[in-house]
Each structure stands twice: as C-alpha cells, then as structure tokens.
Amino acid sequence: MAFNRGLQERGVKMVLDAQYGKVLNENEGPTRTVSTTEALRSGILAGDFKPGERMLEVNLSERLGVSRTPIREALKLLAGEGLLDHTPNRGYYVREYSTEDIVQAYEIRAALEGLAARRAAQLGMEQAERAIIERALSDGQKLLNSDDFSSMDRSLYGQINSAFHSAIHSASRSRMLRDHLRQSQQIAPSSHRNVVAFEHDDVKRRLADHYRIYEAILCRDGGRAELLMRGHVESVKISLLRTISRQA
Amino acid sequence: MAFNRGLQERGVKMVLDAQYGKVLNENEGPTRTVSTTEALRSGILAGDFKPGERMLEVNLSERLGVSRTPIREALKLLAGEGLLDHTPNRGYYVREYSTEDIVQAYEIRAALEGLAARRAAQLGMEQAERAIIERALSDGQKLLNSDDFSSMDRSLYGQINSAFHSAIHSASRSRMLRDHLRQSQQIAPSSHRNVVAFEHDDVKRRLADHYRIYEAILCRDGGRAELLMRGHVESVKISLLRTISRQA
DNA sequence: TCAACCAATAATGTATGCATCTTAAAGAGA
DNA sequence: TCTCTTTAAGATGCATACATTATTGGTTGA
Numbered sequence: 001m002a003f004n005r006g007l008q009e010r011g012v013k014m015v016l017d018a019q020y021g022k023v024l025n026e027n028e029g030p031t032r033t034v035s036t037t038e039a040l041r042s043g044i045l046a047g048d049f050k051p052g053e054r055m056l057e058v059n060l061s062e063r064l065g066v067s068r069t070p071i072r073e074a075l076k077l078l079a080g081e082g083l084l085d086h087t088p089n090r091g092y093y094v095r096e097y098s099t100e101d102i103v104q105a106y107e108i109r110a111a112l113e114g115l116a117a118r119r120a121a122q123l124g125m126e127q128a129e130r131a132i133i134e135r136a137l138s139d140g141q142k143l144l145n146s147d148d149f150s151s152m153d154r155s156l157y158g159q160i161n162s163a164f165h166s167a168i169h170s171a172s173r174s175r176m177l178r179d180h181l182r183q184s185q186q187i188a189p190s191s192h193r194n195v196v197a198f199e200h201d202d203v204k205r206r207l208a209d210h211y212r213i214y215e216a217i218l219c220r221d222g223g224r225a226e227l228l229m230r231g232h233v234e235s236v237k238i239s240l241l242r243t244i245s246r247q248a
Numbered sequence: 249m250a251f252n253r254g255l256q257e258r259g260v261k262m263v264l265d266a267q268y269g270k271v272l273n274e275n276e277g278p279t280r281t282v283s284t285t286e287a288l289r290s291g292i293l294a295g296d297f298k299p300g301e302r303m304l305e306v307n308l309s310e311r312l313g314v315s316r317t318p319i320r321e322a323l324k325l326l327a328g329e330g331l332l333d334h335t336p337n338r339g340y341y342v343r344e345y346s347t348e349d350i351v352q353a354y355e356i357r358a359a360l361e362g363l364a365a366r367r368a369a370q371l372g373m374e375q376a377e378r379a380i381i382e383r384a385l386s387d388g389q390k391l392l393n394s395d396d397f398s399s400m401d402r403s404l405y406g407q408i409n410s411a412f413h414s415a416i417h418s419a420s421r422s423r424m425l426r427d428h429l430r431q432s433q434q435i436a437p438s439s440h441r442n443v444v445a446f447e448h449d450d451v452k453r454r455l456a457d458h459y460r461i462y463e464a465i466l467c468r469d470g471g472r473a474e475l476l477m478r479g480h481v482e483s484v485k486i487s488l489l490r491t492i493s494r495q496a
Numbered sequence: 497t498c499a500a501c502c503a504a505t506a507a508t509g510t511a512t513g514c515a516t517c518t519t520a521a522a523g524a525g526a
Numbered sequence: 527t528c529t530c531t532t533t534a535a536g537a538t539g540c541a542t543a544c545a546t547t548a549t550t551g552g553t554t555g556a
Contacts, residue, residue, distance in 0.1 A: 336508085
C-alpha cells in the first residue's frame, strides 16, 4: 500500500509547520478531501482495494491519517463517478465488474472512441497533438522491431497506446466526450480477466490500425476515422473474448 | 421552489415523532443525504437552479432544513455525476452547457442509444418491455390522430417518447450502458436552446422511426436497429440545430 | 485618482461527539 | 436442536464548533 504514505503523517507535519514555519508538502492537493480522493481512486484502479471490498470509514481514516469527514466526501465523489457502490446505512463497496461488464465496457468505449476520432478528423488536430501521435507511432514501430520483443514490458506498450488515444480524446474538443471516455475506462484490471493479448502479431495489427486511423484523421475523413477506430477497439474486445474462452 | 417542501419541517416532525411515535414521512428517502441529493438533482434538472449559479451550503442548508453535512455530501455526489463543478475552497456551481455542448450530448446519446437498441435486438425484449413499447406506439398514434394536435401538451409526448426509450435501455441489460445514457441526458433544458421541435410533421416522423426501430428489434436485426436508432436521435440533433439557426 | 495593502466578513474545510441503524452473537423458549 | 428475541458492538448519519481560505470594501500611500 503505497498510497497512504503521503498522508499518513500529515498531522505530524502540521505540527512541525507550526513550529518551524512553511515547508508544506507539495505533492499533496490543496485540501485533504482532494488528496484523499486521488489516493482512493488510484488505489482502487491499481487494485489495492479488491472488487467487492468494503470501504470502512474509520479504517481508511486511520490509514490515511485524516478524519472521517474528508474520507466520506471522497467516497461520495467516487460513488458519483461509479467506482463505488453505496447503500444507505450500510456503507461503500468497491464496484464489481463481471466478465460481461468488461466486454460491454469495450463496446461502449468503441462507440465513444469512434465518435472522438470522427470529431478529431472533422475539427483537425493541433500541431502538438499530431506530434504526440507521430511519436507514439514511431515508438510503436521501434517496439515491434526490437530483437527481444517478447521480453518487453507490457506497460511500455500500454503507455504508447494510451498516448495515441489520449491525443485523439483531446482533439475531440469535448469535455463531455472525454468524461464519458474516462468513465468507460475506469475499471480496475481484474486480475486475469482484463488483460489484453500481447503477442507480436496482435501488437503489429493494432499498430497498423493506428496508422490507418491517423491517416483518415489527416485526410479529414470523419466517417472513415470513426469506422476504423470503432473496429480497432472492438478488435481488442474480440481478442479479450478469445483469451477468456481459451482459459475456460 | 417546490422541492424544499418535503424537507423543510423535518426537525419539527422528528419532535412530533418522539412525542407520538412513528408516522415517519414516507415520501422521504432513508437518509437526509439521499433526499437532499434527489431534491437538488431534480431542482437542477428542472431549472430551479440556473446554470452557473453558485450553490451556497448555508443557503441550501436553511432552505432544505438540514445541516450542512448532508448538503455537502449531496453536492459532492452531484459533482461526481457531472451536474456540478467544484473548485476547492471556492464552492460548487451549476454546470453550464453551451449550445455546442448540447449538440455534442445528442451525438453521444445517439451513439449510446444505438448500442442499446442493438443489444435489445440481440438479447430480445421481455414481454413487459414489449408491452410498454407497444403502448407507447399506440398512444403516440392516438396523439397524432387527435383533432386538436397543436393544443396538446408537449409533456405528454415527452412521456410517451421517454417510455419508448427507457424500455430499450432496460432491454439492453447493461447497467453501465444505462448509466452512460442517463448521464448523457442529465442536462438542464436551458431555457430556449434545448427545446425539441414539436410540429405535427416532426412528431409523425419520429413516431415512424419508433415503429421501424421496434420492428428491427423484433426481427433480431441488431445492426439495423442500431443504425435506425442512431439516425433517429441524430435527427433530433439536426432539428435542434435548425431551430437554433432559425433563432439567430 | 489609482494602486496596493489590510482588515472584516463570509464561505468552505475539517474534526469530533452523539444519534441512529445494522448486524451478529448470545440467550430464551418451544 | 432450532427458531425467535434480545442485546451489545460496530458502523454510518448528522449536527456543530472551529480552522482555514476567499472575498470584499475601505484605507493609506504615492
């Protein structure tokens, strides 16, 4: 549990501050509620809290070194975002996602990413956004060409992939669309189920998708960009289903 | 302001309860936070709170007759849902939607409703859901055939339309999809901008859409159902754009 | 006259005590 | 032994006092 380190000793720090002045810890948010919310959110997404696990206020309050108030506020916010389930008088639980739920999340995301790609094509991308995409494409190519591909870190590919998609989200120029996209991806990677295939061929195919999508966007062909993007994300869904059925 | 009636005198009621036993007011939620949240949400959606308006805790606290605590929890939840914007130390504001935002909301909703229709077709609808749809279709027909159509209440058509779509949402059997759909529709009908055309021809065309969509769902033709539904919602967007440009 | 500063006011953030509810374990009765 | 009560412990709900942070209006100085 790394997420509680930052807040744990805040009480002590504040006493020190009162004694020696300044030196407020920078990496914390402006308020306890904000930093608590961030700590809990990333903790949930990182899997530090298991799906279905109960979020006890006093427990969290002690672990994070704050009173129950900011904890309660953070829990309410995360419940509003859909990360937690709440039953009155019975507390908060980490939302559980079935395999079916995760597949559906990909379907929703596919539709939304398609929309984003269409808007990016219609509105055009800024120079900075294009640079990010081109960087992601060339880095992806390098990754594919590397001699010991199989030993590569999955997280590297994840970062490259994420950069590509984020740039398009940003280019959609729509806060609402970005919010929906973020929410459709806010699912804890449940142990085995949410793991995307990482064979050389899979990555190669997805990178080719990225090239074609970017091309369509540059050509300002919104319809084609949407179609390609939707198919791209759906293909991840398919490969996920394949992995699952193979496990069974 | 009708929304504060229910809570206003709770303090008094509780004293009465202590004196005479039970008689807890039924129409209130299980907790103050829940009923406060509902009151504020419907108040925002009904336009009792204007976009951009500040939500002052003490103010609301007095109007609803509860302490600041449940108010703050409700505000946090609604902020998580995207109805309010929050800046630390500076309070909550009713989220504002530009005309562009509203148009985008329809685009997003179109994509999501399309997905829902596809799933409804693929999974099949239950008897109860089919009954609701058929009722909505025949009621819509009656509305169209009525002699003095122009004098009809818009809200009646709104209810019929809402019943049709809700049944399909329900048939999609996906909590996540339902959540996204709800969120994409949680926009206060900003005075003039978000008003959908209500001419006889418009309603006639939309009802015809509904018939075709239902047909596709009954035929289990998911692709067609999605295409039709998406076009259906997009057509509302178009007519909205038409109305706006006419005003300008 | 204007700008910067300062104080007073008001609003939000946080902690805490008490009330209420849930739950589970212990106990009584059949 | 089983079931239904009862009760006690633990957890959430709510109110309130206090701390901290914005904001506003006025004052001082140039």
